[in-house]
Amino acid sequence: MVSSPAYDPPAAPIDTPAVRHPGTIVAGCLAVCLAQIGLVLPAAINGVIQRSLQTSGAELTWITDAFLVPAAVLALTFGVVGDVYGRKKLLVGGALLAAVGYLASATSDSPAQLITGQALSGIGAAALFPASLAVITAGTPTPAARARGLVAWTTALSMGALIAPLLSGAVVEHASFHWAFAATGVLALVTAAVAWRLTAESSAPEGRSLDWPGQITIALALLALLYGIIQGPTDGWGSVTVAGSFVVAAVMLGAFVAAESRGTSPMLRLELFRNPAFSASAAMAVIGMFGFLGGAYDLSIRLGVIQHQSPLRVAVSFLIIQAVTPLIWPLLVRLLQQVGPGPMLVTGFVSLAVAQLWLRAVPVHETGIPALLGPLVLSGVGFGLVVAAITAAAVNAVPPHLTGMAAATTSLVRDLGQTLGPAVVGAVALATATHQLTGSLGAAALTPAEHGTATAVLDAGGPLALHTADLGPLGAKIAPLTERALAAGYGDVLLLTAGACVTAAVIAAVFLGVRPRSATQAESEGSRS
Known part of the structure; x- marks a missing residue:
């Protein structure tokens, strides 16, 4: 962030x-x-x-x-x-x-x-x-x-x-x-x-001045939306609370748009979105950063919950991703000056998509760093390219006197995308895993008492709780079932996050272009800033 x-x-x-x-x-x-x-x-x-x-x-x-x-x-x-x-x-x-x-x-x-x-x-x-x-x-x-x-x-x-x-x-x-x-x-x-x-x-x-109507309505809209997404697999997508949360989110979002369009000092200037290039940059920020952080959350569950790796081993994986950006930062600055944000964003989002598909192809029983090193490094490179270029793309799309607000708005929508990542990934993966486990437990060679215990834990806490619960001999029986179900759920959701990154890359290619900018463009933007 x-x-x-x-x-x-x-x-x-x-x-x-x-x-x-x-x-x-x-x-x-x-x-x-x-x-x-x-x-x-x-x-x-x-x-x-x-x-x-x-x-x-x-x-x-x-x-x-x-x-x-x-x-x-x-x-x-x-x-x-x-x-x-x-x-x-x-x-x-x-x-x-x-x-x-x-x-x-x-x-x-x-x-x-x-x-x-x-x-x-x-x-x-x-x-x-x-x-x-x-x-x-x-x-x-x-x-x-x-x-x-x-x-x-x-x-x-x-x-x-x-x-x-x-x-x-x-x-x-x-x-x-x-x-x-x-x-x-x-x-x-x-x-x-x-x-x-x-x-x-x-x-x-x-x-x-403070924009209280805008702040309150966007906070309520996001909280209601997240509640519905996160609680859907547990409470049921058709339940009153989940369905009601989506209604509240839609109403509050409409109220936010109304408040920002009428406010004298709005936190989000809606007129910026009349610029197609800026609107594309904002959409790219939401979708692309949802894809990145959703993939990162997926990785943390794979390593820490499904594989039971030690915290330090999990930390090393995230350290590899985060260490890439500082290492290549001088190169990123040079690319931003000489190539421009468009090609960098296309390359960055494609790299993130490939990294997530690569991670999905690695079997869940592979716990060593060498098997994950390729997708981890590629994810770090993609994130570095995106972080370096995403705000520049929005700022370049608006007149000079609006660059500050454009940068702030991009920061807001980017952070919203990051917030949705864990929520959507968790909801989709757990729903898939629960569906598969329900069938697997029914077909497993369990006694009625064992089946009742496993089903009760699954209903109360979901597949993650069943995977980590201390159930003695029963735990050993169902461990392969829970591992397969969770691996399938969190593996399949990487198709969603990779698809989001590809969508962001397409938006960048269409609205910002894939060709490096000319020296004349670079000089023009340099003089403007």
């Missing part, structure tokens, strides 16, 4: 110092690193969490999405809050709220408490993403200093993605998963202290 400022900061006077407050950059980088750690933290330990708390598939999905939802839908609003009331206050407050959330997660003895803790940490991260970027922008008034500050911010964000799987994997290898959240909570307290001591206060209240 990369948040962007929702406006273009004014040019600084020539005689201002290159960096007003060096400590501000340190604090901003530490804050965004913390926020990104929280985003990636559960990936390596989903299996341990599931076994420790005996979560259902829906609960396991909520543990991830409880952080993603507020981080996605509140980032723009917190950007306005920081501009109006002060970014330092937001930075400190966000870190402290994240610490409270991690404390709740570290002491959790139930899925509900862990989900609550994740939600609080996600709200804190929603404040940290825009505030960290805004304080660095305000503290670097010259173009050269600002470029270095933004590079430092991006590097810190990448480091958070690298640290998270190692932190959670290494801690849980020797202790309870609770200690991974506790360690992150300590880092949140350190971040709050550093921000309080080192950050210079800044604000920009002129012309900024």
Whole structure:
């Protein structure tokens, strides 16, 4: 997740110092690193969490999405809050709220408490993403200093993605998963202290106001949509609660569009979507990032839950994916300047699709890194290409005075796509696995008592709970059935995520093109920026 400022900061006077407050950059980088750690933290330990708390598939999905939802839908609003009331206050407050959330997660003895803790940490991260970027922008008034500050911010964000799987994997290898959240909570307290001591206060209240109607309606729409998708396999797609949630989502989405079209200071400027190239970029961001994060969530379930791999082994797989972007970042910057975002996005999304199809072809009993190295590296390359180019594509599609809002809007829709990834993947995979298991248990050589026990666990917790439940001799009998069903469910859903990545690649090819831009175009865009 990369948040962007929702406006273009004014040019600084020539005689201002290159960096007003060096400590501000340190604090901003530490804050965004913390926020990104929280985003990636559960990936390596989903299996341990599931076994420790005996979560259902829906609960396991909520543990991830409880952080993603507020981080996605509140980032723009917190950007306005920081501009109006002060970014330092937001930075400190966000870190402290994240610490409270991690404390709740570290002491959790139930899925509900862990989900609550994740939600609080996600709200804190929603404040940290825009505030960290805004304080660095305000503290670097010259173009050269600002470029270095933004590079430092991006590097810190990448480091958070690298640290998270190692932190959670290494801690849980020797202790309870609770200690991974506790360690992150300590880092949140350190971040709050550093921000309080080192950050210079800044604000920009002129012309900024909170869009409460837009914020409330989009939050309710997304929560209702996710509830329906995640609970569908458990409660039944035709149940009153699930069907009602989809109705609420549709009504709230309509209310959001109405609020944004009439608001004086909307969080999402709908007129941007009248530009076909920008609309294509937004659609590409939602669909493509749904495909990427959905595939990543699928991988975490495959390794941690189905294969019962250790947290550290799971962490190594995600470390390989996340490490590619920092390694090739200089190349990505050069490609963006010389080739343009279109070819990069097409190549990146195709690489992600191929990586996911390649992963699907690897048998589920293959647990070694060598068998997965190809799809992991290819996924990292594809993600790096997409991250480097996706905001540039949206910004290039609008006039210069709208580039800030375009970047912020792209960040919002990209984060919405990432939030939908685990929800849709979990729902489709679990529905497929449940259907297959129901038939397999009926045909298995089980006594009536054994069949009743297995069916009761399946009905109560779903296929993930049945796969990891301690059922003694019965567990050994049904283990091959649950493994095959889960492997089929989570394997088949990779066709969906790969298809989403291919769709995003087609959108990029049609609206942005696949041919490298000319030198004249590069010079024109360089002079415009």
